[in-house]
Amino acid sequence: MRLLSLFLIPLAMLAGCAQNAPAPEPEPDLDQFAALAAPYGNVLEIPAFEESPAEVEAGLDAILARADAALDRLGAQDLSVATYASTIQRLDDIVYPVTTMLNRMWLMKETQPDASMREACTEAVARMNEWFVALSYREDVYEACQAFLARYTRGELPKLEGEQRKLMLETMRDYRRSGLHLDAATRGEVEALRNKLNELETEFDGNITDAQVEIHFTTEELDGVPEAFLTASQQADGRHRVRVTVTSDYLSVMQNARREETRKRCNFARYTVAMAENGPVLAEIVATRERIASLLGYANWADYQTEPKMAGDGATAVAFVEDLIQRLEPKFQDEVETLRKLKVIDTGNENAEIHFWDFRYYQSQYMKQSFGVDTEALRVYFPLPQVLDGMFAAYERIFDLEFEAVEPPQKWADDLELWLVKDAASGEPLGMFYLDNFPREGKYNHFAQFDIIGGKRLPDGRYQRPVVALVCNFTPALPGEPALMSHNEVETIFHEFGHAMHSILTRAESTRYAGANVARDFVEAPSQMFENWVWDADILGDFAIDYRDPSKKIPMETLAAMKEADLATQGVYYRRQLSLALSDLRLHLGEVQDPQAVVNAATAEAFFPPQAGTHFAAYWGHLTGYDAGYYGYAWADAIAADMATVFQNAPDRYRDREAGMRLRRQIYEVGGSVDPSEAVRRFLQREPSNDAFLKTLGLGQ
Ligand SMILES: [Zn+2]
Known part of the structure; x- marks a missing residue:
């Protein structure tokens, strides 16, 4: 019933009723804000x-x-x-x-x-x-x-x-x-297959969400892992619990554990999660998709999926990915050799090789040794409230917005936050976002923006402003400390917040094109562009301050070293991304008998051979929803790098309001209502180019 009234009762009536109601449900300032919208x-x-x-x-x-x-x-x-x-x-x-x-x-x-x-x-x-x-x-x-x-x-x-x-x-x-x-019989078959596919995908996702795998290690086995993690993970018997289905746990071990055997065990546990349940489900999903594509007259599911996107067809997407893999080959091999030398020193074995379970650890060692970057040591500059303040200020400045916190009338988590967004110049309320910050049992285990109410011109002529939620899994606080973020978490929230802005700033008329409802290989570009902000000295200088001593700002030389280190590891990072993109596309090019074999072969081709007996695709949520679409991250990265140059060349760089307002008008407000290539051209005020992207990969021009 409440749902019906939500859509039927005009806002003016709601506001009017609230004055006489004995105990008004919403907070007064929320009411005022809603009334301001009228x-x-x-x-x-x-x-x-x-x-x-x-x-x-x-x-x-x-x-x-x-x-x-x-x-x-x-x-x-x-x-x-x-x-x-x-x-x-x-x-x-x-x-x-x-x-x-x-x-x-x-x-x-x-x-x-x-x-x-x-x-x-x-x-x-x-x-x-x-x-x-x-x-x-x-x-x-x-x-x-x-x-x-x-x-x-x-x-x-x-x-x-x-x-x-x-x-x-x-x-x-x-x-x-x-x-x-199509004729009725074929159409009926397609419809039945689609329903079957939906069921299979729901089952696949459910198996991933429900999976909770933990393994236990002695303190000795976790040699090298940060003290904070050891303390937090200690069990009554003195051993340590590593929840391999919680990404921060998994990474703490994979990036820091000195013992190869520990990394192998942890990697194996992570990449066999949900394998028994989802292995067969995935095989059926892939076969069902192929059958649907074929009935509809497409060569394969990749062609079907890419048709409404910028890429247009599967071959274009594959060519884009394979070209990048090839361009990166020399840089990738150089980087792996650097990591291998570290392992040779580490193990005393001249013939040591870098395996799938090694790259995170040696990359982390390489960062510490060559660039003096201990990423863990940066956490003191990133207490969560400071990070959020700094991020809000950065977005408010370029988009000319104001954010205001209110108490949410309904909460699904005790520490849930709700924020109002308005246009600073006009005072127009534009939307709201929830922040759900920390991990909980049964909660989505990554970072993502969820639409709740999308933008839309309503049949009565008024415009429904959007409401979204940012579901995060920030590192929780330890006793006596604020919650301290890694630089990576800071980058992630800047990215996700870009999605929230994309949704909230929309002015598209139809629900189909409102907010981030754009071509799937474009949707990440505006958000990925904002990842640049957290590498910028001016932006970080505003908020990355040691919480124990406000006179200490994040050291600029650390920033420079991080940037250099980032560039020095782009080959490995990107080849991993491309191995995922290639795995996903190969799964959807037709005639796949054994998804595990296809994915493991593509991974070996573009990255490292996966650990024997693992099937990471069984625990890879992107395969439902981003299927034949993972390449879109790299595709969008290319556009994001190009778009970022507008800010890099602007008088106030990443704080430039003119560039920000053009971004807001030409990209964020139009959503999917304008063809993405056209929207990008209007923002760039020139033809797109790949130069900036290749430079970010360390490949020059
Ligand atoms: Zn994203």
């Missing part, structure tokens, strides 16, 4: 989170029933007078509340402390995914859209431009991608 024609609401599995189910029933009834009306319209507004536009309106619930369920299944709630939300997500599949096969809706298109093509209707034209073309393209043009 003069701008905006709607801003706190999401209402369901509080029991029964509420989830009832809410979902209501949402889907309403959407189905609206679709029935759309399908039953008089086709001879079908218009853009009565078909394509209407479809975007109808889908919006379902998408909003899907977003919320997706977030809740990854963050709710109660397992039965996570389960209910997971089921809701599965049901909605099925609903979306069924929607794309509704013939009555398709025919209405076709009827509009026929009228449009005959010139009976006004010419569409910009976002509306894009929405028309891409909605119709998606019908073709769903196979609506």
Whole structure:
């Protein structure tokens, strides 16, 4: 019921009711903020989170029933007078509340402390995914859209431009991608396969989320691992618990443990997680995708997946990845030889080789020895509140924004934060973001931005401002200390916050293009660009201050050394990324019998041979959602490096508001409503180039 009222009660009524209500639920300043949105024609609401599995189910029933009834009306319209507004536009309106619930369920299944709630939300997500599949096969809706298109093509209707034209073309393209043009029997088969694929992917993801593997080591076995980790991981029997499914635990060991046997054990445990469950599931997922692609007339799943992206087809993506692998070969071999020499000294074995389980450790040693960079020692400059303040200031400055903290009316974690975002110049409220900072049992175990309410021009003409959540897993505080971040965590949150801004600053009209709903091989570019900020002396100088002694700023020579070290390790770093991209593409080029063999071969080709008996792809969440899309990180990196040059060449560099505002207008506000290559050109004010990217890889021009 609450869900219905969320969408039906106009904001003015909500604000009016609150004055007479005996105990107003939301915080007063939240109400004021929402009321402030009205003069701008905006709607801003706190999401209402369901509080029991029964509420989830009832809410979902209501949402889907309403959407189905609206679709029935759309399908039953008089086709001879079908218009853009009565078909394509209407479809975007109808889908919006379902998408909003899907977003919320997706977030809740990854963050709710109660397992039965996570389960209910997971089921809701599965049901909605099925609903979306069924929607794309509704013939009555398709025919209405076709009827509009026929009228449009005959010139009976006004010419569409910009976002509306894009929405028309891409909605119709998606019908073709769903196979609506196929005969009934083939179409039925595609639909059934899609439902099966959804189930398999949900199972695959669930096995990853549920996996909790820990192994135990003696203090001697963990020789080299930082004291703080040893203290935090110590068990009653004196041994240490390493949760290999918690990335920070895993990295603490892999980067620091002197004993090769320890690293091998830890690596094996990590890369066999969920293998028994997900090995067969992955094989079935890959086979199902291939069958769908083939029925739809594509050569393989990679072609199907890349069609709506910048790359356009699988071969272009593969060529991009293979070209980079080749360009990096000399640099990669040089770097591995450097690491190998360290291992020779370490082991006294002239013929020592760098294995998969060695690279993190020797890279970390190399950093310490050659660049004097002990990344752990930098944590004192990065207490979490300082990092967040500094990051907020950096984003506020270039985008001309103001952030303000409020108490969230509903919390799924005790330390949950909620922030309001407004335009500093006009005072226009633009949206809100939650911050869920620390690891918990059953919580999503990486860093990610989740949409909750997406931006959208509502049917009544007002604009729904977005709400998002940043789900993080920062290193928790030790007793007597603030939570101290690694530089890597700082980089990650700057990146994720870029996604939050992408969502919140949107002005796209349709839910389909709002926020970060852009081509998947472009979506990371604006965020990846912000990773540059945490390497900049001016930006870090503002907040990277030793929390024990405010007179000590992060040492500039350390920064320079880190940068140099970063460049000196780009070969290994990037070849690993490319091995993931290649593994993912090869899995989706057709005729795959044994995913484990394909992935391990691609990994050996582009990186190091994986440890015998491991199957890391079974615990690789990117394979559902980023399938045939991992190359997009590198693709987007190339664009990000190019875009960063605009700031690097600006008078105030990474603090330059003019460049920032152009970024906001040309990239962040338009979302997917403009073709990404065009949006990038408008921001760059020139043609794109790969030069900056190759330079970041240490390859010159
Ligand atoms: Zn990202």
